[in-house]
Amino acid sequence: MLLFPRLDRVQVDALLEEFELRETAPNHPNGMYARHFGATGGSRISDSALADLRRKILEIASENGFPNPSNSAQRSTFDAQLTAFFADYPNLNAGEALRDDVWAYITTVLVPDVVVWRFKGITRRRFQGGVRNALQRLWLRAKALDRGPKSEDRWKFVNALTEDAFVQIVERPSICSDSRLAQAIADGWIKIAQRVGKSAMEPVMRRAVVNLRLRGEIQVLFALDDTDLDSLVNRIFFKAASF
Structure with missing residues (x-):
């Protein structure tokens, strides 16, 4: 080293x-x-x-x-x-x-x-x-957000997210240290942003992250498989966006 x-x-x-x-x-x-x-x-x-x-x-x-x-x-x-x-x-x-x-x-x-x-x-x-x-x-x-060299769109999340969205992910160790969770959140952000627009995402992202962190206090999120983790994150984002 x-x-x-x-x-x-x-x-x-x-x-x-x-x-x-x-x-x-x-x-x-x-x-x-x-x-x-x-x-x-x-x-x-x-x-x-x-x-x-x-x-x-x-x-x-x-x-x-x-x-x-x-x-x-x-x-x-x-x-x-x-x-x-x-x-x-x-x-x-x-x-x-x-x-x-x-x-x-x-x-x-x-x-x-x-x-x-x-x-x-x-x-x-x-x-x-x-x-x-x-x-x-x-x-x-x-x-946190590298999808890997074999991915067809390796930097999808890095190229799509806004500065506020990056802050919500990177500045929270409980999220940033778990790349699967970080990327599930990034993917959830993109899905909602496509519906409401990036300019409306700041309060949505903050509510979603707060709720996910609270959920993490009662459930071991890293133990969820990819499908269940994505489903949970998507539900929380939809609720945060008041859909």
Whole structure:
């Protein structure tokens, strides 16, 4: 396993203060002094491999307008393409990608310019590790919503859902950690959105997720087979939409 550099929250905040003083993020800041690695468990990833990761992220960003100002369609496409990239990037298919401080390093030191471009400024929660991190949230989408390389429409859910729908799935560990449940919810969302329109789905999704989480308190959802799980999710979505 390759060990990635890590950056704790204090160091993230210190670097962001430097960015804010300059009113922008540098192209590739020197955060080498602040990073640290896990003491055991694998070999340290090389600086050349990190540079290659930056190059690949920059390529996807450039396809969608970086470094020029972007529109919502470009940002959405960037998110979808980077989600697919993370799914197949071998160096992030291990436990290191589960660490918030690894993603804090990637966003704050490796590609801060891309983060500033994507979110139109320096927003701290997009650099700090966690489900709101600019790139970590996309890796979580990949883990939860990837239908697999053999699927005819592998990224159906990633390409269809709105940002609010992603938040409802990815920011709830009880859902995000179970890819079958996450994908059943995504499928239920699509079915209802086809009837009421995406613009009407925010309250429907929130009611459905609340009811599913409550159901999960009295029923072991991961024990259901695919047919029963899909049937349950569809019933809850229909009720949430008041059909």
